[in-house]
Amino acid sequence: MVIVMQEGASDAQIQNVIDKLIAHGFDVHRSTGASHTVLGAVGVHRDFDHRDFELLEGVREVMRITQPFKLASRQFKPEGTIIDLGRGVKIGGPEVVVAAGPCSVESREQIHAIAEDVAKAGAKILRAGAFKPRTSPYAFQGMGEPGLKLMREAADKFGLFTVSEVMDPSQVEMMGRYVDIYQVGARNMQNYHLLRALGEVRKPVLLKRGMSATMEELLLSAEYILAGGNYNVILCERGIRTFETYTRNTFDLAAIPVIQKLSHLPMWADPSHGTGRRDKVPPMARAAVAAGADGLLIEVHNDPEHALSDGAQSLEPPAFTRLMAELRIIAPAIGRRIA
Numbered sequence: 001m002v003i004v005m006q007e008g009a010s011d012a013q014i015q016n017v018i019d020k021l022i023a024h025g026f027d028v029h030r031s032t033g034a035s036h037t038v039l040g041a042v043g044v045h046r047d048f049d050h051r052d053f054e055l056l057e058g059v060r061e062v063m064r065i066t067q068p069f070k071l072a073s074r075q076f077k078p079e080g081t082i083i084d085l086g087r088g089v090k091i092g093g094p095e096v097v098v099a100a101g102p103c104s105v106e107s108r109e110q111i112h113a114i115a116e117d118v119a120k121a122g123a124k125i126l127r128a129g130a131f132k133p134r135t136s137p138y139a140f141q142g143m144g145e146p147g148l149k150l151m152r153e154a155a156d157k158f159g160l161f162t163v164s165e166v167m168d169p170s171q172v173e174m175m176g177r178y179v180d181i182y183q184v185g186a187r188n189m190q191n192y193h194l195l196r197a198l199g200e201v202r203k204p205v206l207l208k209r210g211m212s213a214t215m216e217e218l219l220l221s222a223e224y225i226l227a228g229g230n231y232n233v234i235l236c237e238r239g240i241r242t243f244e245t246y247t248r249n250t251f252d253l254a255a256i257p258v259i260q261k262l263s264h265l266p267m268w269a270d271p272s273h274g275t276g277r278r279d280k281v282p283p284m285a286r287a288a289v290a291a292g293a294d295g296l297l298i299e300v301h302n303d304p305e306h307a308l309s310d311g312a313q314s315l316e317p318p319a320f321t322r323l324m325a326e327l328r329i330i331a332p333a334i335g336r337r338i339a
């Protein structure tokens with residue numbers, strides 16, 4: 001249920017409504033817009049008469065949220081969420097923010113060289129995995145914490161923020177020392193213990209769509225994080241599994257406008273995992289920006305032939321630089337820009 005307060009409702013009136021909701025057993029989430037406050041009341045359904053709330057002082061309107069996801073829905077928060085990383089980088093605003101880097105951190109030389117290249121090309125965030133969810137237990141599993149240290153060092157040297165995948169609740173605290181954004185990978189989109197743990201922190205979370213997840217399931221996973229009180233969630237389309245075999249996954253471009261209509265959360269796209277092939281990444285990255293993506297996650301490697309993971313879908317730095325130049329032409333056509 002959403003309670004829209006009147007413009008100019010007093011703090012005491014708002015607090016009175018919050019107290020009543022809590023007394024009814026609801027969890028209350030407050031969203032303060034430009035002109036009025038909206039209170040989202042979520043929780044297991046209980047018998048109550050919503051007219052009781054309509055009559056409270058300062059209340060303009062009481063509405064039921066018809067979607068199964070509540071705090072993630074635009075009914076709860078009509079204006080888009082903007083996540084401010086600092087140093088002028090805002091996710092969900094007019095700028096399309098690009099995160100780029102290797103699939104995995106492999107060495108100091110590798111991560112420093114790639115960080116320098118992607119920063120020069122205009123990326124704002126360095127992406128790299130240190131804990132890798134590999135399909136085979138015999139494949140490279142990532143460098144772990146030493147890899148995160150190298151990534152942080154490289155990012156700081158070139159003025160970048162960092163995003164890296166967290167696989168387990170036990171890693172959340174340690175990783176918080178190195179990452180600016182936690183990534184939840186496709187395979188963990190429905191790891192509810194992990195989602196709840198990330199609801200407890202306040203750093204942004206990049207939540208990737210599971211490879212067999214519907215858009216509604218993606219939004220319900222986001223809801224777990226939001227319900228914990230962490231409102232800094234970024235969603236990401238990364239391709240879903242279909243009968244098609246020419247591409248690694250089927251990149252579901254339509255998810256971008258569909259999710260943006262349903263939810264106020266920033267919506268990103270990952271054309272690297274979405275296609276699985278280096279030559280298909282630039283066209284799909286261009287398409288994602290044209291479709292309105294708020295950000296891109298792109299794998300870049302300086303020696304993809306010898307990459308320890310996902311070399312086939314990694315762009316070499318010159319191709320990434322060219323792609324960024326193309327995106328700078330496309331973005332203004334739909335009122336966006338790229339650094």
Ligand code: PEP
Pocket residue numbers: 103129133184185186187208238273
């Ligand atoms: C990754 O970003 O390297 C990754 C493992 O992505 P996904 O979870 O989408 O497969």
Ligand code: MN
Pocket residue numbers: 103273299309310
């Ligand atoms: Mn990868």
